[in-house]
Structure formats: structure tokens, C-alpha cells
Amino acid sequence: MHVADAGTSPAVAPAAATPAGGRAPARRPLTLGMVLEPPALDPTAGAAAAIAEVVLYNVFETLVHVRPHGKISPLLAERWHASDDQKTWTFILRPDVRFQNGKPCDAQAVRASFERAGAKDSVNKDRAFFAAMTTIEARDARTVVIRLASPDADFLFQLGQATAVIVEPGTVATNAAQPVGTGPYRLGSWRRGASLQLVAWEGFREPATIQFSPVTFRFIGEPAAQMAALMAGEVDVFPRVTERAEARFRGNAQWRVQISSSRAKTLVAINHRRKALADVRVRRAMAAAIDRQAVLKAGQLGHGTPIGSHYTPDAPGYVDLTAVNPYDPERAKALLKEAGVPLPLSLVMTVPPTPYARQGALVVMAQLAKVGIVVRLQQVEWAQWLQGTYRNHDYDLSIVSHVEPLDLGNFARPDYYWGYRSPKFDALYRQLVTTVQEAERMKRLAEVQRLLADDCVLAWLYQPHWVSVSRASITGLWDDMPMLANDLRALHREG
Numbered sequence: 001m002h003v004a005d006a007g008t009s010p011a012v013a014p015a016a017a018t019p020a021g022g023r024a025p026a027r028r029p030l031t032l033g034m035v036l037e038p039p040a041l042d043p044t045a046g047a048a049a050a051i052a053e054v055v056l057y058n059v060f061e062t063l064v065h066v067r068p069h070g071k072i073s074p075l076l077a078e079r080w081h082a083s084d085d086q087k088t089w090t091f092i093l094r095p096d097v098r099f100q101n102g103k104p105c106d107a108q109a110v111r112a113s114f115e116r117a118g119a120k121d122s123v124n125k126d127r128a129f130f131a132a133m134t135t136i137e138a139r140d141a142r143t144v145v146i147r148l149a150s151p152d153a154d155f156l157f158q159l160g161q162a163t164a165v166i167v168e169p170g171t172v173a174t175n176a177a178q179p180v181g182t183g184p185y186r187l188g189s190w191r192r193g194a195s196l197q198l199v200a201w202e203g204f205r206e207p208a209t210i211q212f213s214p215v216t217f218r219f220i221g222e223p224a225a226q227m228a229a230l231m232a233g234e235v236d237v238f239p240r241v242t243e244r245a246e247a248r249f250r251g252n253a254q255w256r257v258q259i260s261s262s263r264a265k266t267l268v269a270i271n272h273r274r275k276a277l278a279d280v281r282v283r284r285a286m287a288a289a290i291d292r293q294a295v296l297k298a299g300q301l302g303h304g305t306p307i308g309s310h311y312t313p314d315a316p317g318y319v320d321l322t323a324v325n326p327y328d329p330e331r332a333k334a335l336l337k338e339a340g341v342p343l344p345l346s347l348v349m350t351v352p353p354t355p356y357a358r359q360g361a362l363v364v365m366a367q368l369a370k371v372g373i374v375v376r377l378q379q380v381e382w383a384q385w386l387q388g389t390y391r392n393h394d395y396d397l398s399i400v401s402h403v404e405p406l407d408l409g410n411f412a413r414p415d416y417y418w419g420y421r422s423p424k425f426d427a428l429y430r431q432l433v434t435t436v437q438e439a440e441r442m443k444r445l446a447e448v449q450r451l452l453a454d455d456c457v458l459a460w461l462y463q464p465h466w467v468s469v470s471r472a473s474i475t476g477l478w479d480d481m482p483m484l485a486n487d488l489r490a491l492h493r494e495g
Contacts, residue, residue, distance in 0.1 A: 027200060028493060030212035032486060033226060033238035035354060036382065037193065037219040040176035043162035044117055047125045047390065048382075049403045049484045052162035053239075054217055056485045058198060060167065060181035063091055063110070066160035068480040070405075076105065076166055076182065077144075086151040086436050093142045097182055099168040100201055105182045107138035112169045114146070126163040128409060150434040153441055154406050161404075161483060184210045184489060195219065198488075209489055217486075223355055230255075230469055237470040239477065239486060242355055244301065245469045258468045261314045262481050263405035265307060266299065266356065268349075268364060268459035269389075269398040272419035276341055277396065283456040285335035287325035289371040290364055296462045299360035304462040309449040310408060312463040314480075317445040324453040332371040343372035347396040350378050352385045356464065357399045364399065390417050401464060405482050408448060409433070411457065420457050 038050040043060065057065065057075075065075040077091040097105040116122065118130030132152065137145040148155070158164060171180040179187055184206070185198035200213035218235060220226045223242035229235045230245065238245070249255040268286070272278050292306035305313050308321035336343065351361045358379065365375045375397065380388065389395045395417075402410075410416050412426045428451060432444040452458075468477050476491040 027211060027213040029214055029216070030488075030491070030493075031216045031218060031234065031236050033220050033229060033235040033241065034217050034486075035219075035221055035226075035240065035242075037196075039383065039386070041179045041187070042167075042175040043165055044113075044124050044167060045176060046123075047386070053484050053486050054196060054198075055179055055181070055183075056162040056165070057183060057487045057489070058185045058215075059179045059183045059187065060162070060165035061183050062160050062162075062164050062166065063093075064156055064160045066157060066482060066485075068478045068482065070157060070482045072156050072160060075160075076110075080156075086153075086155075087148045089146045089148070089155065091144045091146070093144065094205070095142060097205060098203065099171075099182055100180045100186050100203065101168060101171065102203075103168050103170065104141075105166060105168070106141045107144045108141075109168060110144045110166055111136045111138045113166045114164075116167075116169075116172065117163065124163050126158065126161070128413070129158050129163075151436045152433055153436050154433065157406060157482075162485075185213075185215065188214055193219070211492060212488060215488055221353060237468070237474055237477070237491070239468045240466040240484075241469050242467075246301075246303075246467050249469050254472055256470050256472045256474070256477075258470070258477055258479065259303065260466045260468065260477075260479055260481050261312075262403065262464055262466055263312050263315060263483065264401045264403040264464050265310055265312065266304070266360070266399070266401045266461045266464055267310075268461065269395075269400055269418060270458055271393060271395055271397070271417070272421070272457075273393060274396055276345060277347075279339050279341075280456055281335045281339040282341060282345075283459070284325055285332040285339070285371065286368065286373065287456050287459040288328045288332035288335065289368050289373065290459055290461070291327045291367060292322070292461050294367070295360045295363045298363045299356035300462065300464050303465040303467060305465075306462050307460045309453040309460060310402075310411070310458070311445075311449050315405070317442045319446045319449050321449060321453040324450070325456055325459075329367075329371055336372060344374040345372060346374050346376070348378050349375045349397040349399065350380055350385065350389050350395040351399060353379070353381055354401075356401065360461070361399050393417050393419065399461075403484050411452065418457065420455075422451075422455065425451055425455075 036050040038048050038054055040046050041055055043051045061076050063077040065073045078094045080091045082089050099105055114130050114136050117124040132149050133146050134149050135147045139145055168180050184204045186201040188197040188199035190196045196217045198215045200210045220229055226241050246257055250257050270277050270283055276282050296302055296304050306322050308324050311318050349361055351357050361377055368375050389398050411420055412429050428448055432448055435441040435444055473494045
């Protein structure tokens with residue numbers, strides 16, 4: 001999900017590494033716009049999607065590289081193979097890869113990274129994925145053998161996400177402010193609340209592939225300020241800009257507008273720990289009171305697709321379940337009466353600062369009021385949302401986009417901020433992730449989606465489509481975003 005924070009003190013960058021040899025190729029500066037600022041820079045210790053937007057594949061690297069449409073290619077691992085039962089995976093690492101502090105990125109570093117991520121005291125949001133690795137063996141300097149408790153059909157994809165970056169064991173305490181990875185960029189400077197700069201690391205194994213340096217990320221949350229920065233030429237690329245950019249830049253030969261699909265799910269989060277909200281009839285009433293199309297128009301200017309469960313239309317195995325809890329205000333009133341809820345039911349909706357959330361919340365509030373649910377909006381900054389809503393579960397409702405792919409496992413987490421508990425779901429999800437036969441897996445996936453819709457765990461709204469704007473000379477922006485990343489080596493400038 002999107003989480004960001006703004007502070008005041010700058011971070012100190014690591015010292016530059018010695019060039020690998022020869023003169024560095026001529027590079028051009030590049031400025032990217034981002035809606036949210038990351039609270040820190042260690043993706044293994046924070047849930048903020050903005051962390052990965054800066055560091056994934058740029059500063060830190062993973063064993064495999066996830067590309068548009070979910071394609072997997074080698075990165076730190078040059079090849080791999082699995083046993084017939086898909087419970088033992090062997091990875092052969094690239095030779096002579098080093099971290100930016102000169103330490104070797106070898107099998108021991110991989111083992112240490114994954115064992116740390118799966119440890120009982122781990123704060124990695126995907127801890128369960130790593131804890132399912134029963135053994136991680138560094139067979140030699142370049143060979144890592146991972147044995148799983150059970151097969152995992154999504155294993156390789158998970159290894160390409162930001163939570164699976166390989167970190168140098170000696171830097172784990174300082175990576176949040178002084179990240180040390182194996183990627184083509186290192187941290188140059190960080191002006192909290194304004195911008196962050198990455199610079200080319202000349203010790204990178206393929207320095208000629210680095211086209212841009214320095215790369216400046218400017219944090220611009222307000223839609224009007226985003227437009228002003230683009231129009232003034234202060235930003236070269238703005239991935240996932242506010243959608244109002246399309247009308248402004250479409251047809252302008254100097255700019256390129258690209259609309260990309262996503263694996264994001266924008267939803268009304270519901271706290272099941274609240275007595276009234278623990279009643280499925282109340283949750284169904286809320287879903288029936290909300291016109292998804294109206295919220296989509298308000299939050300995304302219509303760029304997206306309504307959804308009825310926690311899965312997106314262009315992902316394999318999607319089932320359209322929008323008819324399970326359709327827009328029907330009269331049904332909403334009847335469900336509330338059946339539940340015996342005294343009306344008006346008063347709730348607080350905690351709203352983070354993104355435009356889609358604040359604009360969509362106004363529509364949701366008005367629609368819920370028509371069926372007897374009175375909502376008071378509480379606008380918070382991301383740091384407050386992360387602490388109060390996500391960590392402390394101190395909320396009734398919230399609007400947020402969950403941008404992680406393959407995050408159905410959150411519904412099986414007993415401590416997750418929704419508070420949903422279902423032994424039936426837990427068993428079904430375990431069957432899903434351990435099924436590797438494709439037809440059977442698709443059947444299980446459909447059952448999981450339907451159970452979540454039937455339980456109306458959340459009030460799902462839509463899958464957003466991201467609108468990105470770049471100078472016409474810049475190519476390589478992902479045309480499909482299975483996860484949020486700004487893969488700088490994929491970008492090129494023509495001419």
C-alpha cells in the first residue's frame with residue numbers, strides 16, 4: 001500500500017566506490033516526480049510502496065527481475081532450476097558481484113538476507129514467505145539451495161519483489177538512511193520533504209548500462225503542483241501522476257502520455273475488531289450503498305475497472321465478482337435493519353493524503369449517509385496513517401490502494417490491520433499456494449476470490465489504471481505495472 005512520511009533532517013550518503021576501470025560513459029541528468037516520499041529506504045523493514053519506487057532494481061537488487069506482465073528474468077541469479085516437486089530450488093549467482101561497500105554478494109549474503117527476513121523478530125512485511133523456507137544452504141560461493149515446506153507457485157515472483165532484496169549483512173542497521181546494495185545507483189543526497197538524488201555507482205558490474213546520472217526524485221503530492229512542475233519542464237518523467245494530466249498533455253508532441261494497468265486494489269478498509277463491523281450484514285450493507293463507478297470517477301477520473309474482490313481483471317485467474325455485492329441502496333437499508341443496528345450508525349473514516357483517497361472519501365461518505373451510516377472524515381498524513389491505522393488498528397474505515405501483487409495472504413494474517421479471521425479462508429489459501437498444477441490452481445484461486453466477496457471482508461472499489469507523463473524523447477516506461485517500481489535502467493533517451 002502507499003505509505004510515506006516527510007521529515008526534516010537529511011540523510012548522509014555512502015562514499016562513492018572506486019570505478020571498476022575506464023572512464024564512465026557520458027550521462028544525462030533525469031528528474032522523476034513521485035506523489036509520495038518514502039519514510040526510509042530499506043524495503044525489508046517497511047511497508048511503504050514508495051520505498052520500492054526509489055530503491056528496487058536501482059540501489060538494491062533481487063535474485064530475479066520482475067518485468068511488465070509478470071515476466072521473470074535473471075538478475076543476481078544468472079540461472080536456476082527446481083526439483084520435480086518444486087520444493088527445492090537451486091540458484092546459481094552471477095560471478096564477482098559486490099556490494100557498494102566492496103563486500104562480496106555471494107551465497108552467504110543471500111542466505112543471511114533470507115534468514116533475517118524470515119526470523120521470528122523480522123519486521124519484513126512478507127516474513128511468512130521467508131519463514132516457509134525450511135533451509136537455505138550456501139553450497140558454495142555461487143550456489144544457493146532453498147528448500148520449502150511446501151510448493152509455492154508464486155515463488156519466483158515473490159523473489160523479485162522489494163522485500164526480497166539482497167542486503168550486505170554488515171549494513172542492516174543503517175540501510176534505512178544509508179542504503180548499500182549491488183545496484184547501478186547509490187544514494188547521493190536526501191532533502192527530506194522535497195527530493196532525493198541517486199547517482200551512478202561506478203563500481204557497478206555493467207557501468208555502460210547506466211544512462212542517467214544524477215537521477216532526482218521530486219516529491220510532489222498536490223495535483224496542481226504536479227502539473228506546474230511538468231509544464232515548467234522541471235520534471236522529465238512523472239509515473240503515476242494525477243489523472244488530470246491526460247487532458248493537459250495528450251496531443252502535445254513534446255510529451256508522451258501512457259496509461260498502464262496495475263495490480264492495485266483501491267478499497268474501503270473495514271476494521272473487523274469493531275463490534276458493528278464484525279457483522280457481515282453490516283459490511284454487505286456498506287458495499288451495497290457504494291456506487292463503485294461514482295467513486296472511480298471521483299478518485300481516478302474513470303481510469304480503472306470496478307472490482308468485487310481482492311484481485312485485478314488482467315491478472316491470471318480473475319473472476320468478476322462485482323455482482324456479489326452490487327450497488328443497491330434499498331438492499332443496504334434492509335440489511336442494516338436485519339442486523340438490528342441502531343441508526344444512524346456513526347463511524348470515522350481515516351483518510352490518507354492522496355487525491356484518490358480524499359476525493360473518493362467524499363463520495364463514499366455521501367452515499368453511506370443515504371442509508372443511515374453517518375461517517376466523519378479524519379484526514380491524516382501518511383506517518384499518522386501508518387502508525388494509527390496500519391500498526392495500531394485505531395480506525396473504523398479507511399480508503400487506500402493496496403498496490404502489492406500476490407497479497408491474498410494478508411487475509412490469513414491474524415495481526416493484519418483489517419482483523420479478518422476465517423479458518424475456512426486460511427485452509428483454502430494454503431491449498432492455493434501449494435497447488436502447482438495450473439488448472440487446479442485457477443480453480444482454487446476462483447474459490448478464494450469468491451469467499452472474500454461472500455464474506456464482504458472489505459468494500460472493494462476499483463483497480464486503478466496509472467497515468468504516466470514523460471518527455472517524448474524518453475522511452476522505456478513500463479506499459480504494465482505488476483508492482484510499483486521505477487526501473488531506471490529500463491529508461492532511455494532518444495536523440
